[in-house]
Amino acid sequence: MIPALAIILVFQLVGEVATRGLGLVLPGPVLGLMLLVLSCALRPALAQMLRPVVAGILGHLSLFFVPAGVGVVAHLGQFRSDGLAVALALTVSTALAIAAGALVFRAVLRWTGGSEE
Amino acid sequence: MTDAALIWSYLTQGPLLWLTATLIAYWLGDSFFRAMGRQSWANPVLCAVILLACVLGLTGTSYQTYFEGAQFVHFMLGPATVALGMPLYDNLHRVKRAALPLVAALVAGSVTAVVSALAIGKAFGLSEVMLASLAPKSTTAPVAIGIAEGLGGEPTITAVLVLVTGIFGAIIATPLLNALGIRDWRARGFSLGVAAHGIGTARAFQVNETAGAFAGIGMGLNAVLTSVIAPLTLRLFG
Numbered sequence: 001m002i003p004a005l006a007i008i009l010v011f012q013l014v015g016e017v018a019t020r021g022l023g024l025v026l027p028g029p030v031l032g033l034m035l036l037v038l039s040c041a042l043r044p045a046l047a048q049m050l051r052p053v054v055a056g057i058l059g060h061l062s063l064f065f066v067p068a069g070v071g072v073v074a075h076l077g078q079f080r081s082d083g084l085a086v087a088l089a090l091t092v093s094t095a096l097a098i099a100a101g102a103l104v105f106r107a108v109l110r111w112t113g114g115s116e117e
Numbered sequence: 118m119t120d121a122a123l124i125w126s127y128l129t130q131g132p133l134l135w136l137t138a139t140l141i142a143y144w145l146g147d148s149f150f151r152a153m154g155r156q157s158w159a160n161p162v163l164c165a166v167i168l169l170a171c172v173l174g175l176t177g178t179s180y181q182t183y184f185e186g187a188q189f190v191h192f193m194l195g196p197a198t199v200a201l202g203m204p205l206y207d208n209l210h211r212v213k214r215a216a217l218p219l220v221a222a223l224v225a226g227s228v229t230a231v232v233s234a235l236a237i238g239k240a241f242g243l244s245e246v247m248l249a250s251l252a253p254k255s256t257t258a259p260v261a262i263g264i265a266e267g268l269g270g271e272p273t274i275t276a277v278l279v280l281v282t283g284i285f286g287a288i289i290a291t292p293l294l295n296a297l298g299i300r301d302w303r304a305r306g307f308s309l310g311v312a313a314h315g316i317g318t319a320r321a322f323q324v325n326e327t328a329g330a331f332a333g334i335g336m337g338l339n340a341v342l343t344s345v346i347a348p349l350t351l352r353l354f355g
Contacts, residue, residue: 005196008196008199008200009196011199012195012196012198012199015199026341026344026345027198027260027263027264027267027344028195028263029194029195029196029198029199029259029260029263030198030260030263030340030341030344032195032198032199032202033198033199033201033202033205033337033340033341034202034341035199035202036199036200036202036203036206037202037205037206037209040202040203040206041206041209047203047206047207050203051203053200054200054203057193057196057197057200058197058200058201058203058204061197061257061258061315062143062160062161062162062315062316062319063139063140063143063162063165063190063193064190064191064193064194064197064258064259065162065194065258065276065279065280066139066142066143066162066165066166066169066187066190067139067183067184067187067188067190067191068191068194068258068262068272068273068275068276069162069163069165069166069273069276069277069280070166070169070170070173070180070183070187071180071184071272071273071274071276071277075271075273075274075277079274079277082241082243082244082247084241085237085238085241085242085243086238086243086247086251086278088237088241089233089234089235089237089238089241089243089251090234090251090254090278090281090282090285091285092233092237093229093230093233093234093237093254093255094230094254094255094282094285094286094289094312094313095289095293096229096230096233097226097227097229097230097233097255097308097311097312098226098286098289098290098293098294098308098309098312098313099293099297099308100225100226100229100308101222101223101225101226101229101304101307101308101311101312101335102222102294102297102299102304102305102307102308103225103297103299104218104221104222104224104225104226105218105219105221105222105301105303105304105307105308106218106299106301106304107221108217108218108221108222109215109218109301109304112217112218114215114218116300116301117301117302117303117327
């Protein structure tokens with residue numbers, strides 16, 4: 001467990017240092033994500049080693065979101081004044097994004113001659 | 118009475134109390150979610166946040182004090198983002214087989230999510246900080262917070278907007294996709310993962326295994342793409 005956790009933290013650390021050092025727009029952990037995929041593709045044994053710890057972390061993905069979510073308490077005022085605009089932007093754009101993604105997938109799948117699954 | 122006051126003042130000085138409270142609140146929220154038959158409206162994060170907000174309000178605790186304890190949980194967002202690479206790696210062969218439709222759907226969903234949210238927000242006169250916090254709302258929480266911080270947004274506002282986006286997406290996905298006549302499980306899952314990240318992915322897994330796997334891929338890929346699209350789009354609307 002500790003070696004796997006250490007490796008995940010190293011991916012994040014390298015990601016943070018590289019994005020800051022190179023002035024990239026990517027957040028460090030996203031670069032860490034790409035490094036993990038690349039490393040596992042190069043060394044499949046690494047994936048086997050990381051898998052149990054990754055399963056543990058991803059199984060509780062929503063927990064890590066709670067502290068930031070509680071921050072709404074500190075920002076209630078801003079939501080009161082912007083509530084309607086924010087709600088409209090969120091709901092309309094989320095529905096549009098789901099529809100756009102699914103429709104474009106189907107259109108391109110048919111265009112390239114792929115079969116539905 | 119003095120003893121109780123002494124104990125309370127000890128507890129408010131260390132991280133133990135609010136770290137414990139965060140885990141218990143999430144535990145209760147998750148139990149409630151299961152008891153309600155995993156309905157998307159009974160989201161465990163939302164339940165935990167409401168519970169903790171009530172406790173903070175009742176005890177007169179500031180968010181800063183709370184966060185000193187909760188920061189250990191918050192820290193895990195970074196490693197969790199790295200860990201999201203694993204489902205992507207596990208499904209690389211299926212992704213390659215449907216590469217073109219997936220790339221097209223990713224770009225369409227991701228651009229639509231960012232541009233339409235900013236266009237509506239701008240039309241209603243939202244502030245720069247609010248727009249920056251809104252831009253990455255379809256991305257998974259740890260990444261959205263990172264993007265918002267980089268754009269000058271408010272991470273805590275982003276966290277709430279991401280949560281609401283996920284719950285809303287999870288609720289409307291099935292009726293919306295049925296109305297559009299989309300039957301391909303890859304298309305259904307992937308578009309939901311792109312638009313509504315982890316909460317959408319959890320919802321997709323409840324409906325269909327293939328939809329769930331592709332929702333996870335959509336979430337991971339959109340995390341990368343939004344990091345690039347959000348700053349560019351925000352500059353257009355700025």
